[in-house]
Amino acid sequence: MVGNAVISSFVKARRWLWIFAVSLGLFLVRFLVPTPVAQADNRDGPRLLCGLGLGPVTAGHPPFFRYAYFEYVTRASCGSRAPYPSSELIPLEIGRMLTPVFGLRGAMNMIAVGALMCVLASVGIASLAVGLRVRLWAQLVIAAVIWVIMADAAFFDTYGGPFSEPAAMVGLLLVAAGVIYLGRGRRSTMIGLGLAGTGGFLAILSKEQYVIIVVPICLTLVLASAAPGRWYRLRRFRTRAAVPPLVVAAVLIFLTLVYVGWDFTSNYGKRLHYIQAVDMIFTDVVTNRATAPAQLRSLGLPVSWAQYAGRYYWEDGSVRGSPDFSRYEGRLGDATIARYLITHPGSIISIGQGAAEQAQLVRDTVLGDYPPAAGYPPGHIESRVIAVTWLMQRLPTRAGLLWYVPLWCAMAAVGVAALARARRLPWHRDGAVLVLCMVGCAVAAFIPPAYFAGISTTRHTVGTNLATALAFTVAAALAVSMVAQAIKRPPTPRTAHPSAIVPEFAKRGA
Numbered sequence: 001m002v003g004n005a006v007i008s009s010f011v012k013a014r015r016w017l018w019i020f021a022v023s024l025g026l027f028l029v030r031f032l033v034p035t036p037v038a039q040a041d042n043r044d045g046p047r048l049l050c051g052l053g054l055g056p057v058t059a060g061h062p063p064f065f066r067y068a069y070f071e072y073v074t075r076a077s078c079g080s081r082a083p084y085p086s087s088e089l090i091p092l093e094i095g096r097m098l099t100p101v102f103g104l105r106g107a108m109n110m111i112a113v114g115a116l117m118c119v120l121a122s123v124g125i126a127s128l129a130v131g132l133r134v135r136l137w138a139q140l141v142i143a144a145v146i147w148v149i150m151a152d153a154a155f156f157d158t159y160g161g162p163f164s165e166p167a168a169m170v171g172l173l174l175v176a177a178g179v180i181y182l183g184r185g186r187r188s189t190m191i192g193l194g195l196a197g198t199g200g201f202l203a204i205l206s207k208e209q210y211v212i213i214v215v216p217i218c219l220t221l222v223l224a225s226a227a228p229g230r231w232y233r234l235r236r237f238r239t240r241a242a243v244p245p246l247v248v249a250a251v252l253i254f255l256t257l258v259y260v261g262w263d264f265t266s267n268y269g270k271r272l273h274y275i276q277a278v279d280m281i282f283t284d285v286v287t288n289r290a291t292a293p294a295q296l297r298s299l300g301l302p303v304s305w306a307q308y309a310g311r312y313y314w315e316d317g318s319v320r321g322s323p324d325f326s327r328y329e330g331r332l333g334d335a336t337i338a339r340y341l342i343t344h345p346g347s348i349i350s351i352g353q354g355a356a357e358q359a360q361l362v363r364d365t366v367l368g369d370y371p372p373a374a375g376y377p378p379g380h381i382e383s384r385v386i387a388v389t390w391l392m393q394r395l396p397t398r399a400g401l402l403w404y405v406p407l408w409c410a411m412a413a414v415g416v417a418a419l420a421r422a423r424r425l426p427w428h429r430d431g432a433v434l435v436l437c438m439v440g441c442a443v444a445a446f447i448p449p450a451y452f453a454g455i456s457t458t459r460h461t462v463g464t465n466l467a468t469a470l471a472f473t474v475a476a477a478l479a480v481s482m483v484a485q486a487i488k489r490p491p492t493p494r495t496a497h498p499s500a501i502v503p504e505f506a507k508r509g510a
Contacts (some may be wrong), residue, residue, distance in 0.1 A: 012130055019143050020126035027118035030151050030385060031160065035374040036111055037382050038068040042255075042456070045162030050084025052092060054108055056162075059372065066368045066378035070160065071106035085262055088167040090281055091116055094418030114160030117170055121150050121159075124173035127195055127433075131180045132474075142477065146173075149469045150436045152388040153381070154363040155462060168463050170208040172198025172441060175217055176470045177210065178203040179437050182224035186241065189225055193231035196221060197248045203463070204256055208263050208272070209448035210463060216440025224433045257413040277332040278313040278320065279454025284351050285340065286310075299340055300331055312455050318456040334452050341451060348451075349401070355450030356400035358457035362389045377479040388469055390449045402447070407468070411475040412439050425481065431474045462503040 031037065040054070041064050049055065049072060055094035056069035063069075083089055095113035102112055129143035150156065150173060158165040181188040200217045204210055225245035265270040281299065286292045292306035307329025308319040318323060341348050363386070368379040395403055415435035422429035442464045 009033060015136070015139070016126045016130045019129055019140075020122045023125045023143065023147055024118055024122040024370040026147065027122060027151065027156075028115065030156065031118060032111070035370060036068070036070055036114070036127060036160060037157055037366070037369045038070070038110060038114060039157045039163065039369060040065055040068050040379075041162050041436050042367055042459075046078075046081075047084035048086060048088060048092065048164065048381065049162050049380075050078040051081050052076045052089070052096075052108075053081075055108065061372045062316055062378065065366065067372050068110075068161065068369055070110040070371060071104075074107050074109045082268070084164075084207075084268065085205075085259060086164045086167065086207055087171070087202045088104065088164045088207075090202075091167060094312070110160045110162070113166070117159040117166050117241070120170040121173060124170060124177045124195070124199070125150065128177035128180065129189075131177060131192075132430050136379065138477070142473065145473050146470070148385065148387050149466070151385040152362075153369070153383060153386050154389050155466055156385065157369050157382070159464070164207040165459075165462055166209050167202040169466055171199040171203025171206065172438075172467055173470065175203060175441070176434050176438055176467075179220050179224055179433050182221065182245065182433065183429075190220055190244065193221070193225075193244055193248050197252070200248075200252050201255065204252060205259055208259070208269070209444060209453065209460060211256050211259055211263075212444045213441045213463075214252055216437055216444055218252055219440070220433065220437040221245045221249045221252075224437075273334060274329060275313045276453050277334065277337060278318070280337055280452055281332070281454075282308055282310060282319060283312050283454050284354065285337075285347065293433070295340075298343065299336055301328055352446075352450050353400045355446070355457050356404050357398055359446070359450075359461035359464060360392055360395060360397070360399060360403065361458045362392045364456070364459040367459075388465070392465070404468070407472070408439050411435055411471050414479050414482075415439065416473045418482060421482065421485075424485065428478060428481065431478045434472045435475045435478065438467045438474075442467035442471065 043064050045056075053074055054072040055075035055078060057071040057073055058067070058069055061067050091113055092108065094116055095110065096108040096300065098112040098116065099106060099109045100475070102109070103116075104111055115212070125143050125146050128146060129139040132139060132142060134142075150169070155169050158169060160166075175196045176199075178192040178199060181192025181195070183189060184192075196217070200214070200221075204214045204217065222242075222245055225242060263273075281301075285299070286295050286306070286309045289306050289309050292309045293303045296303050296305055302324055304324075305319055305322065308317070308322070311318040313320055341351075364381075365381055367381075368376075369382045370376045370380055415432040418428040418432035418435070422432065444462040445467060446461060449457050449464075453460050
């Protein structure tokens with residue numbers, strides 16, 4: 001038995017290495033050949049990189065929107081600026097250390113950061129594929145599909161960009177890979193907690209819009225790791241095996257609370273929130289001058305601000321130019337928006353529908369993907385791998401919530417059904433846990449950009465779309481497996497009705 005276990009572990013390790021190596025090699029080709037690709041800065045980059053004392057080498061080209069820049073050098077003007085708190089700072093600092101190791105130019109080169117993200121994504125793909133208790137061919141198919149998803153331009157082009165999204169993308173993948181190992185014995189659970197804990201840290205703390213996904217991630221860590229039994233029975237969590245996942249979940253919750261505390265008390269966080277509130281109020285709620293007065297009264301804002309309907313914060317002629325702006329600045333926040341949504345439930349659907357239509361686009365095409373040296377015109381985007389983007393854009397343009405909500409419900413139903421059948425096929429439990437966790441993350445990650453951000457909805461919903469794509473891949477496999485099992489299972493013989501049974505004594509009498 002011990003020998004078989006050792007052989008099995010060796011085979012799995014070798015398979016993991018092969019999938020990791022192939023995935024990483026293909027990612028690096030995708031990233032660097034024939035030229036490096038990344039999303040251009042949309043003015044968010046200085047929040048992270050100027051806070052690290054770094055600025056891009058643009059060689060006289062436009063610093064924002066048009067070109068991707070990889071070489072960053074020390075800037076004296078950034079010396080006194082604190083960085084925006086984000087888990088992305090860790091990959092950036094590692095990239096700074098790797099820059100001279102790789103012989104790259106600059107104090108920090110984003111090629112090193114992008115390569116690091118490719119490594120983390122490859123770890124997630126190999127761990128997810130090998131972790132599912134299915135046959136080799138099925139593992140390879142799932143690994144290939146997940147690679148195509150992670151390599152899609154909507155997600156991949158952020159890897160070498162100056163944003164917080166790369167940490168969120170690879171973090172979600174690591175969470176998806178980690179949760180399938182939970183509750184399968186001490187060794188597997190520790191592997192799963194390592195993957196999901198690291199991924200949860202990267203995804204949850206990447207930026208303020210993702211802190212909400214701490215809820216589905218921590219619930220999954222705790223419930224999937226507990227002893228078998230009904231989920232609401234506390235005695236499931238009194239075993240020794242339940243302690244590690246509770247500790248990991250507690251650490252993630254603590255870090256999230258610290259982040260939220262900073263977000264709502266720092267000047268940086270306060271400024272960001274009221275800018276987002278202005279964008280949300282005047283681009284999603286107060287959009288028409290005819291209806292603006294009533295909406296502004298409900299929001300507790302001056303009716304005279306109807307003239308700013310439809311204008312976002314940085315646009316010329318926006319509300320920030322109003323002489324009363326500083327007076328009402330304290331009312332421009334998430335609490336005001338939340339109260340309005342609660343008291344106007346119809347707006348929840350209409351605003352959500354608009355945000356879902358933007359999310360359907362999947363990819364933000366206003367940011368260039370190439371450096372100036374590549375020879376492409378300003379703002380040119382690459383489209384070498386766009387399977388997810390292409391498929392999503394084949395949907396009716398106004399599907400919106402009519403696509404997302406039924407899909408999330410269907411995937412959740414598949415996950416619950418697979419969980420109920422897990423005794424027959426163990427991998428059904430693995431897949432069900434992943435699907436339910438990712439559906440929860442997709443729904444949670446949709447709320448902040450849809451209802452509290454206002455603009456750049458397509459770019460801000462990449463987390464929702466990635467979690468949905470990961471859940472859909474495994475949910476489809478589960479559905480096919482359950483249908484196949486139902487077809488193969490022989491029909492249960494029917495029991496004859498009692499009245500049709502002839503007693504033995506009656507036969508003898510006859």
